[in-house]
Amino acid sequence: MCTGNCAKCLGITLIPLAILSVLCNILLCFPGGKVASSTDHITxxxxxxxxxxxxxVLMIFPALVFLGLKNNDCCGCCGNESCGKRCAMFTSIIFAAIGFVGAGYCFIISAVAxxxxxxxxxGFNATYSYPFHDGNYLSNHTIWSQCSEPKDVIPWNxxxxxxxxxxxxxxxxLCAIQAINGLIGTICGDCCGCCGGS
Incomplete structure (x- = not known):
């Protein structure tokens, strides 16, 4: 598969994942699927x-760059017909790194939460707090009763x-794959050779 085609496939995959991630974060603002009476009641x-x-947001930019790589002009600069494509593939490595950082940030926040x-x-003192510690509630569902409100907030979150x-x-x-793909494209150029076929 050409490096440009590979990047396009990765970009197509990243866009729905980014949209779903935004949607999940928005839904978390409604603990247990209900409107919170105060922001203090939200994790x-x-x-x-x-x-x-x-x-x-940090994933949309790399995804759009990856999508555009296939159509990037690779018909030359400085007398080298593959120079433009190589430069574009090198740029995609930088955007892949940005996407990787964004995904890593979300991963860490989610793991901590x-x-x-x-x-x-x-349920004991009727105040909003964090009744669980060190993930002890994950394997012991009997202590879920410590959360009386909002209802179903534990499975929701x-x-x-x-x-x-x-x-x-x-x-x-996917960003790591594109970084490797971009490195290959930078060194070898796009194996599809858009200029050679014309």
Whole structure:
């Protein structure tokens, strides 16, 4: 597969992942699927915007660059017909690094949020706090009763942060693949040789 075609496939895959990440982050603003009466009732990690900034905005730019690589003009500069394509592939490595950082940010935020558990009303003292520590609620569902409000906030947060964790992990892998693909394209050029075929 040509390096340009490979980059285009990666870009096509990254765009829906970025959109879904933004959507998951927005849904986390509604704990348990309900409108929070106060921002203090929303888990702090939601406001770090891992899905919106990290796996969303910072991923859209690399995805658009990857999509455009196939159509980039590779018909020469400085007497070298593959120079333009090589320069474009080198630029894609930089954007892949930006995407990798964004995905890594979202991955870390999601992992911390899953381990910490959601902020909820503690059944014992009726105040909003983090009743779980070090992920102890993940294997012990009997202690979920410590969260009395909002209802179903634990599976809600766990599902959405897990989706963000998985999607950001996939995005990081795809950006790493494009970095390698871009390096190959920089060194070898695009194997499809758009000028040679015309």
């Amino acid at each position: 702090d990690e939601v406001f770090y915007l891992g899905g919106i900034l990290g796996s969303g 899953i381990n910490k558990g959601p902020k909820c009303e503690n 766990l599902t959405l942060f897990s989706l963000l964790l998985i999607m950001s992990g996939v995005q990081a892998v």
